[in-house]
Amino acid sequence: xxxxxxxxxxxxxxxxxxxxxxxxxxxxxxxxxxxxxxxxxxxxxxxxxxxxxxxxxxxxxxxxxxxxxxxxxxxxxxxxxxxxxxxxxxxxxxxxxxxxxxxxxxxxxxxxxxxxxxxxxxxxxxxxxxxxxxxxxxxxxxxxxxxxxxxxxxxxxxxxxxxxxxxxxxxxxxxxxxxxxxxxxxxxxxxxxxxxxxxxxxxxxxxxxxxxxxxxxxxxxxxxxxxxxxxxxxxxxxxxxxxxxxxxxxxxxxxxxxxxxxxxxxxxxxxxxxxxxxxxxxxxxxxxxxxxxxxxxxxxxxxxxxxxxxxxxxxxxxxxxxxxxxxxxxxxxxxxxxxxxxxxxxxxxxxxxxxxxxxxxxxxxxxxxxxxxxxxxxxxxxxxxxxxxxxxxxxxxxxxxxxxxxxxxxxxxxxxxxxxxxxxxxxxxxxxxxxxxxxxxxxxxxxxxxxxxxxxxxxxxxxxxxxxxxxxxxxxxxxxxxxxxxxxxxxxxxxxxxxxxxxxxxxxxxxxxxxxxxxxxxxxxxxxxxxxxxxxxxxxxxxxxxxxxxxxxxxxxxxxxxxxxxxxxxxxxxxxxxxxxxxxxxxxxxxxxxxxxxxxxxxxxxxxxxxxxxxxxxxxxxxxxxxxxxxxxxxxxxxxxxxxxxxxxxxxxxxxxxxxxxxxxxxxxxxxxxxxxxxxxxxxxxxxxxxxxxxxxxxxxxxxxxxxxxxxxxxxxxxxxxxxxxxxxxxxxxxxxxxxxxxxxxxxxxxxxxxxxxxxxxxxxxxxxxx
DNA sequence: GACCTGCTGCGGCATG
Numbered sequence: 001x002x003x004x005x006x007x008x009x010x011x012x013x014x015x016x017x018x019x020x021x022x023x024x025x026x027x028x029x030x031x032x033x034x035x036x037x038x039x040x041x042x043x044x045x046x047x048x049x050x051x052x053x054x055x056x057x058x059x060x061x062x063x064x065x066x067x068x069x070x071x072x073x074x075x076x077x078x079x080x081x082x083x084x085x086x087x088x089x090x091x092x093x094x095x096x097x098x099x100x101x102x103x104x105x106x107x108x109x110x111x112x113x114x115x116x117x118x119x120x121x122x123x124x125x126x127x128x129x130x131x132x133x134x135x136x137x138x139x140x141x142x143x144x145x146x147x148x149x150x151x152x153x154x155x156x157x158x159x160x161x162x163x164x165x166x167x168x169x170x171x172x173x174x175x176x177x178x179x180x181x182x183x184x185x186x187x188x189x190x191x192x193x194x195x196x197x198x199x200x201x202x203x204x205x206x207x208x209x210x211x212x213x214x215x216x217x218x219x220x221x222x223x224x225x226x227x228x229x230x231x232x233x234x235x236x237x238x239x240x241x242x243x244x245x246x247x248x249x250x251x252x253x254x255x256x257x258x259x260x261x262x263x264x265x266x267x268x269x270x271x272x273x274x275x276x277x278x279x280x281x282x283x284x285x286x287x288x289x290x291x292x293x294x295x296x297x298x299x300x301x302x303x304x305x306x307x308x309x310x311x312x313x314x315x316x317x318x319x320x321x322x323x324x325x326x327x328x329x330x331x332x333x334x335x336x337x338x339x340x341x342x343x344x345x346x347x348x349x350x351x352x353x354x355x356x357x358x359x360x361x362x363x364x365x366x367x368x369x370x371x372x373x374x375x376x377x378x379x380x381x382x383x384x385x386x387x388x389x390x391x392x393x394x395x396x397x398x399x400x401x402x403x404x405x406x407x408x409x410x411x412x413x414x415x416x417x418x419x420x421x422x423x424x425x426x427x428x429x430x431x432x433x434x435x436x437x438x439x440x441x442x443x444x445x446x447x448x449x450x451x452x453x454x455x456x457x458x459x460x461x462x463x464x465x466x467x468x469x470x471x472x473x474x475x476x477x478x479x480x481x482x483x484x485x486x487x488x489x490x491x492x493x494x495x496x497x498x499x500x501x502x503x504x505x506x507x508x509x510x511x512x513x514x515x516x517x518x519x520x521x522x523x524x525x526x527x528x529x530x531x532x533x534x535x536x537x538x539x540x541x542x543x544x545x546x547x548x549x550x551x552x553x554x555x556x557x558x559x560x561x562x563x564x565x566x567x568x569x570x571x572x573x574x575x576x577x578x579x580x581x582x583x584x585x586x587x588x589x590x591x592x593x594x595x596x597x598x599x600x601x602x603x604x605x606x607x608x609x610x611x612x613x614x615x616x617x618x619x620x621x622x623x624x625x626x627x628x629x630x631x632x633x634x635x636x637x638x639x640x641x642x643x644x645x646x647x648x649x650x651x652x653x654x655x656x657x658x659x660x661x662x663x664x665x666x667x668x669x670x671x672x673x674x675x676x677x678x679x680x681x682x683x684x685x686x687x688x689x690x691x692x693x694x695x696x697x698x699x700x701x702x703x704x705x706x707x708x709x710x711x712x713x714x715x716x717x718x719x720x721x722x723x724x725x726x727x728x729x730x731x732x733x734x735x736x737x738x739x740x741x742x743x744x745x746x747x748x749x750x751x752x753x754x755x756x757x758x759x760x761x762x763x764x765x766x767x768x769x770x771x
Numbered sequence: 772g773a774c775c776t777g778c779t780g781c782g783g784c785a786t787g
Contacts, residue, residue: 090776118778141777149779177776292773321775348774369773520777589772673772 007040015043020073022108027069038228042066045224046074046199052216054169054200056208057228058379063201064167066226068102071163071199072135076109082160083128084111085135086188086196088143088181089167092117093332093354095137098167102135111135117142132157140181141519147187148452148513158188161196166215168352169200170372173214176438176521176715182214182471183446187453190465198223203352203376206429214432217469234388235378235424239395239417240276241616242269246399269396270295270365274302276394277343277363282315284360285335286343287380291366293320293347293584299365300345300556301579318556319346322527322584323538327555332356345556351376361390367417368393369590372429374420393417397620406631406639406646411624412600412674414617416592418610419599430593433654435474438521439729441715443472443483445521448494448505452513456504459484474732479725486722494720512717523716525585529570530554537573540582546571553579591653592674600675601650604628637676637751640684647687647748649676651740658737659744661709662697666690688752694745702738706731 007015012035016024027035035043038057045053047070057063075084089095099115106113112134114124118141128136129150136157146154164185172178189195200215204227212223245267277288277299290296296318303316317331328349334342335356344350351373362381368374381389395417398408436442443466450462457465463480466472484503487494493508505513512518527539528546537555550561558579563572604625609618631639639646647670649656656672663670663679668690670677679687697705712726713719 092777139777144777145779171776175776351775366772373774514779516778518778522776524777584773586773590774 007037009034012040015040018043018047018073019069020076020109022076023069023073023105026105026108036062036066036228038062038226039066039069041226041228043070045226046070049224050197052198052200052212052219052223053226054202054208054211054215054223055226056202056205056211057226058204061228064098064101067165067199067201068105071165072105072109072111075162076111078162079133080160081156082132083134083136083157084161085163085165086158086161087135087137087165087167088140089137090139090171090177091168091353092119092139094167095120095139097353097355098137106135113137129153129157140177140184143184143188144180144449144519147184148449148518151453154453155191158191161188161192163199164188164196165199165201167201169202169211169215170205170432171352173205173211173432175436176442178214179436179438179442179471180445180521182217183442183466186470187446187450187465203379204429206372207431210432217471217473236388236390237393237421237612238391238614239393239414239421239610239612239617240273240614241414241618241620242272242394242396243616244269244396244398246401270298271302273365273394273396274299274306277316278303278306281343281361281363282312283341284343285338285341285357286361286363287350287359287377288316288343288345288363289351289365289377290345290347291364292586293322294581295365296320296345296347297553297556297581301553301558301581303343303345304556313340315341316343316345316556319344319349321347321349322540323555324536326536327538335359348373350380356380358387361392363392363394365394365396367395367413368420369416369592369596370430371420371423371593371596373590374424375429378424393421395617395620400623406627406641407673407675409623409627410604410675411620411627414620415600415603415624416596416674417617418613418621419596419603421610421612422603423596423599428595430595433591435471435729435733437730437733438715439472439474439733440483440721440726441717442521443475443480444487444494444717444721445518446472447483447487448509448513448518451495451503451505451509456498456502458501459503462503479728482722482725486725487720492720521716526569529568530559530573531570532559532573532575541585542569543585544582551576551579553581589653594652594655597650597652597675605634632755635751636755638687638748638755640687640752640755643681645679645682645684645687647676647679649744651676655737655740658734659694659741662694662705662741663687663690664710665705665708666693684752684756688749691745691749691752695742695749697738697742697745699739702731702735705738706734 016035038055039062042055045051055063055066071085078084095115095117102113112128114128114136116125116136116138166172172181198215200211202211205211208225212220212225216223290299300316300318304314307314319328319331331344332354334340335344338357350356359381362377378389378391395413397411397413400409446466447462450465451457463477467475486492488496493506494512495503495509496506497503517524526542528542529539530537546561546564548561548564552559552561552573558576559573560576561571561573609621613621633648637648649659653672656677660670660672660677668682668686669680671680706727709727709730712723712730718726
């Protein structure tokens, strides 16, 4: 059921009256003059039905209270043993925030409220296990730890849950962590005679139906979907273009001589962007999303130096996942307190979760690749009534001449920025991608976890515990048997089978489960820890070659490495005036959706100049469109430069990657990119042959194709999964795209044929069609 | 040409 009508005041009063008198007292104490729409809807859904509930609303719309006010009303006065409410969050910091918000309310209701994560105090946890009651706020990894280390305690805690509340559901809908939590929820359900009701809290998401499937896989249709009124987004927007100077060397990537770093770096687009940010953001609170940790450090460094040169207090500070908790919290507190103007230059760390108050503007370096993420970032600005959201997008493009690369000439970043804004206006948000590449790893992890929790179990019991509707619904009994056989192989030794058929952990399985990093389903790397005096600054990857005397830019400042403790992996550093930005290991790029690529094609074909472009960005757009026309890309989908062959697919990353893999089968070196794939060092003839083979693909060729795909191991425990099984899962994941390959190849062949006749007309046309 | 997230149990000690 969808419900998004604005609620009447009579309805709001009715909802208020249904709350426990102590909850109403608490509301009055807060000084609230009315309940928000989403809270009224939440009260009705929780107290007037037995259904699961999904609450989707923008940040700061009062989602937490929409769930907790009625839930606490419902469980107040309950006195059976066991927790009544389990709240699950992806972040420890969010748990601490929620704890502060709920502390007083729970005290009024005489309900114990316990934070349960790795950094939370132990005393209250011990007390809770002794007398399980009330509400626990927990992370998925702490649930995992409870199940495998203290299964009896877990059973006592979870045997009588009335509600499971999952915060930031959208953050769990893709990726290994979402599979993990979904499996844990299923296992927790089995502890109780009656499964707890589930309540999901989420930001505005594209596909509420998919979220309902995640929340209650066995009965998604019975999930009540609540959405707050979506008011039109009042947005002040600018896309600013910056030309990267061609003649100047790129920003220093390698180790320079020590004295070289004392000089100012060469002028580059990022410096010009820093100049603009410095001039426009000082004096207020803002977020600048840099896109990578490297860019964040470079920008923070530039901005600090400008403050020093201007002899004014610095207001710009970096924030990313490698910075120490202390530094990050200092900045978060400074933003939230609002006593000093502050701009955080961040990666996606400040995109969700912790309360940092409202900021005046959001800046984004580089064009967005995800509308979900852009929307979430915009949610951080203009939240006070009547204030518009302010967004600045800074795009950088390379200088072009007749030898420039095709992609530079097409001004792809500028066009993608315009396309993203058009999709923002159309309210498009990407749906989650199912199923996740980490499926096999998650299944193996949960098999080991169930065997540990139960001290051994028969295979059919484990399958029953994990299979069926839920994260592993697509896993067949024979898939499962193959996974178990792989885990029992001598070289893995993860599990063993007793003569009576019971499965138990083997020596290898014991080692894996005993390791401290078993609790999380995502991987983590070993890193150097940087410490200045006694102050922890954060970490950098071990892949950075470190010698004493090395200079490092980190945490927005410059440091000299004084001492290295190889054993403890600690670098003692002191302040210095020079520095080089460290390497942060990159894994992949953020995937763009089909719809974004399709919208880019429309932007190329259109001729309007959006008013939100500055002069340089408008020039980039005009140049990109001119190149698009000159190359005939309105109709052509292939382009043979004589050295490379470009195939324009106008699809998202998923399809472009599969298409590149298909071409690779025929010995063609194909690189996927934003608009399609580029086949390197190939003749048109080679590519035509390859396309002909792809055009002949039939549905049942997928299996043969899958057998030859490279790089199917991608997740944490994939090394312990039989490769044929990984391949089978890969094939199923791509089955939906498979049917698109042959028609695409056929249409590309048509484009080749038209181009050939066109080139024939121009008898002496140059083979080199680069611009 | 990406980003983020999490973590036991126990013994021993100091402290209120």
